Amino acid sequence: MYSVIVVADDLTGAMDTSQGFAARGYETAVVADPEAEIGAVGEEGAVLGINTDTRYDDADDAARSVSEAVGATPARTVYKKIDSTLRGNFVAEVDAALNAAESELALVAPAFPSIGRTTERGIHYVDGTPVSETEYGDDEKGPASSSIRELFASVDRPVETVSHAALGSDDNGIAAAVERHDRPPVVVCDAVEDDHLADIAAAADGFDALYVGSGGLAAHVPVRGSEPDFEFSRQFPDGGALGVVGSVSATTLAQLGRVPEEAVVPLDGPALVAGEEPDAAVERAVRRLNEGRPAVLTAATDEAAIERTHAAGREAELASPAVRERVANGLASAAAAVLDEETPSGLLLTGGDVAVSVIRELGATTIRLTGEEVEAGIPLGTFADGGTPEVPLVTKAGGFGSEETIVNCLDVFSENDA
Numbered sequence: 001m002y003s004v005i006v007v008a009d010d011l012t013g014a015m016d017t018s019q020g021f022a023a024r025g026y027e028t029a030v031v032a033d034p035e036a037e038i039g040a041v042g043e044e045g046a047v048l049g050i051n052t053d054t055r056y057d058d059a060d061d062a063a064r065s066v067s068e069a070v071g072a073t074p075a076r077t078v079y080k081k082i083d084s085t086l087r088g089n090f091v092a093e094v095d096a097a098l099n100a101a102e103s104e105l106a107l108v109a110p111a112f113p114s115i116g117r118t119t120e121r122g123i124h125y126v127d128g129t130p131v132s133e134t135e136y137g138d139d140e141k142g143p144a145s146s147s148i149r150e151l152f153a154s155v156d157r158p159v160e161t162v163s164h165a166a167l168g169s170d171d172n173g174i175a176a177a178v179e180r181h182d183r184p185p186v187v188v189c190d191a192v193e194d195d196h197l198a199d200i201a202a203a204a205d206g207f208d209a210l211y212v213g214s215g216g217l218a219a220h221v222p223v224r225g226s227e228p229d230f231e232f233s234r235q236f237p238d239g240g241a242l243g244v245v246g247s248v249s250a251t252t253l254a255q256l257g258r259v260p261e262e263a264v265v266p267l268d269g270p271a272l273v274a275g276e277e278p279d280a281a282v283e284r285a286v287r288r289l290n291e292g293r294p295a296v297l298t299a300a301t302d303e304a305a306i307e308r309t310h311a312a313g314r315e316a317e318l319a320s321p322a323v324r325e326r327v328a329n330g331l332a333s334a335a336a337a338v339l340d341e342e343t344p345s346g347l348l349l350t351g352g353d354v355a356v357s358v359i360r361e362l363g364a365t366t367i368r369l370t371g372e373e374v375e376a377g378i379p380l381g382t383f384a385d386g387g388t389p390e391v392p393l394v395t396k397a398g399g400f401g402s403e404e405t406i407v408n409c410l411d412v413f414s415e416n417d418a
Helices: 011-022 059-072 090-101 148-154 174-179 194-203 250-256 269-273 279-290 303-315 320-341 352-361 405-413
Strands: 002-008 028-031 045-051 075-081 105-109 117-120 123-126 159-162 186-189 209-213 242-245 264-266 295-298 347-350 366-375 378-383 392-396
Touching: 002 011, 002 059, 011 028, 011 045, 011 075, 011 352, 011 366, 011 378, 011 392, 059 090, 075 090, 090 105, 090 148, 090 209, 105 174, 105 194, 148 159, 148 186, 159 174, 174 186, 242 320, 242 352, 242 405, 250 405, 264 279, 269 303, 269 320, 279 295, 279 320, 295 320, 303 320, 320 352, 347 352, 347 405, 366 392, 366 405, 378 405, 392 405
Parallel strands: 002 045, 002 075, 028 045, 075 209, 105 186, 105 209, 159 186, 242 295, 242 347, 264 295, 347 392
Antiparallel strands: 028 366, 117 123, 366 378, 378 392
């Protein structure tokens, strides 16, 4: 039995949320490939992250995957990771996890104040703007409302909103919400500061709660049955760092804009959609790594490149998921070809689909977290299996980080200039 399992709908989320436990010294592994058997880690331990890779699945299929993950992995505590911008099938997945875990309540706190995600009066914000009014609301699986309570209206379950001030009160707190209902309720908690998340976790400590949140709440959830005694000794290989950027978020595009132009190795999106091999890009990246310089593979250098890729998909009569899959597989194939020739000092993966595709191409299934992070929500790990166990890696969600984040990630792996 694990002390905690973290069930996430994409890899970067599984990583950044599991980091909340690894940073406190708990031995933590993340199963990156949802199709893989858990072979690189034992059947018990402190913390196990599980990537169900269900963000863009049909809601019923996503719920089924979550139920199976929770049911198949015994744990003292279940943490259902949801996107800090409320994308995906999170309502159906929370409902499924609550049923599978048989908990007293779902404690929902998606806030991550240190990266600009906050919840106030049940309304969720990104950098002060209601989330449905941001770019994330335009996502095909984006939130239709910024009210978390409204989003949960689609499930037959009581939903209550608890302010930070009322957490422990007899009338309006968590205990009162549980006592008012015969069925396990969804309790949505406000949080506008990191300390609020600590208070939420403490207020729920007396309950058998399904914790629901992003990376913010995970840093405060108690770990029962394990001691924080894990230590990591950092040692990176020599050479340049390799980045693989699959996210098309505005945040990531701004971060790419800070990478020196000569370090960016563009792949042609329409060619990837057509199934062509990016041989020239692979050769260029190999050459840079051989010279000890970083290389960043991407098919999304700017909005125009993204639109050309979408146009190629439409011309080929491909749905958006198929276009994403072809681009992700093309980037993963290019990364694997580079790694066949050169061993980088480290690997940066941004964009959940691409990260899984790259890891699968490398024959790996599981990542061990070191407890270190480049910035909030951007953890450092090492492969637990596969053909490149000596290569450390960083994963980054597309919307995370400052404009310098990609540069900072590359710098972590190497002291060489770009």
